[in-house]
Amino acid sequence: MKQKLGRWIIPVLGGLAFVYLLVPIAYIFVYSFNDAGRTNLEWRGFTWSNWQNPCGAPAVCESLVNSLQIGLLATVIATALGTCVALGLVRYKFRFRNATDILIILPLATPEVVLGAALLAQFLNLGWELGFTTIVISHVVFCMAFVIVTVRARVSALDPRLEEAAADLYANPRTTFWKVTFPLLLPGIIAAAMLSFAMSFDDFIITNFNSGNVQTFPKFIYVAATRGIPAQANVIGSAMFLLALLVVIIAQIMSYRKRKALEKAQ
């Protein structure tokens, strides 16, 4: 009896924690069908109209498009730069090694308000106008630190004998990199890129310091929260959640099938 209880305690606790994680998302989803009017606070009846017209509230879709563009751009830049840094750091020796390490770790140990304030001070000093560019720069900074750490772990875990085997088979360094090293690192790079995009898309604090008049989706919601968030924001929040879920689940199922087929073939 006691043994059985022990077996169930992890699934029950873990499962409850997942429920806790999803409660507000279920709430957002349900209230995206609310016939809300201006403030989406009380349940006033079921309607499809918010989903039929997700751009119905003023500026909600513009802010979403801004967030998606910023997220994509920041992710591409941060992933490219961060992957190069990670490769260089693990594989090569050079001077100023310690200074480089500190410069990578510090952004991770800096709270968002401080980074946001520091970048704002810098942009004010340079006399740059706040807007799209300054948001992208600030997002690249905090995403890149995450990419470096994630990809670096991946590069360190790589078995160097695989590359040596490629070299033994007369592959030149370039071929070895693109045919052996890069494919092995790719899952880690993709994971880092996804995390970057998620963090950029969801960032409010740093964006709020450096965005000027440009609206992003989180900023739109924060500003709207004081007057009442339109139900269309719930539609977009739910749709983005479901879309992310769908994309990754399809990818999971495809790789799962492939693995099963491989096992069968063997």
Place this chain on the structure above:
Amino acid sequence: MSSRVLGRRGKKLDLRSAEELRAERRKGRTGQYLVLPGMIGLALFFALPVLVLLAMSLYTKPPGAEIGEFVPALQFSNYAVMLEAYWPVLLRSFWFALIATVLALLIGYPMAYLVAVRLRQHGLLKGILLVLLIAPFFSSFILRTQAWKQILSDEGFIAQTLKAVSLLPADGHLTATPIAVVAGLTYNFLPFMVLPIYANLDRLDTRLLEASGDLYANPVTTFTKVTLPLSASGVFAGTLLTFIPAAGDYINASLLGNNRNTTMIGQVIDSRFFRVIDYPGAAALSFVLMVSILILVIIYIRRFGTRELM
């Protein structure tokens, strides 16, 4: 074996060790070219801004200046003024962040263990739960915090139920309390706790757990003596990734708290910057926050840290 080994066709084999080959590859300038662009980026848009912030924290307001006009100076008293006014807020921020980190660890560890160890053989379910950890980012963290505010509101189901069974006084609130703010912090940074622990437990060799059981350790002993020590670096990274953003956060405090007993340092920095237009004061507070977090992190690393984290 002789050191002069001949290959099958009589050609002399390259007997340099793998270690030597690796060392040879490390030479050359490729490493610098790879690292340089990213590092220049971090120098220009991280290191330099922090120095600018440090300089700005010492600026002073000249007599008769307009709002937002400051001149470079070395006015160290900015720090004294800010610390005097806001040290309780600073302490409260660290206290809230600490409780939220401990709670997130207690909630997050079973999640990570469930996904990484228990569901190891169930590829698909494991994948779906992993996605559920990251997907909330896409539904926007402010929207979810606002949802919590509605769920915990006085008219909400939870507050009404608690009042019905007298666990909450009839005129009590769930929102606008420190509890709501800490709960919000715990909720919002939970994925940052779970993901590193998951990454660590995913590599855990379950045969070690069987071995421990075979040696008559009960499950609790197995956990404290085998599983937990082996996942220590994941717990370490998770606690840092939860504590640091939680200490500087102001969304939870302003949406779920928004009264004098829940003010966090992030709110003060934000309002000094944008409402009071006191750039030196805001910069000084930011710097104090950054340095105190760094000191706490360094103490924590010295006490519990492992090299593999970095």
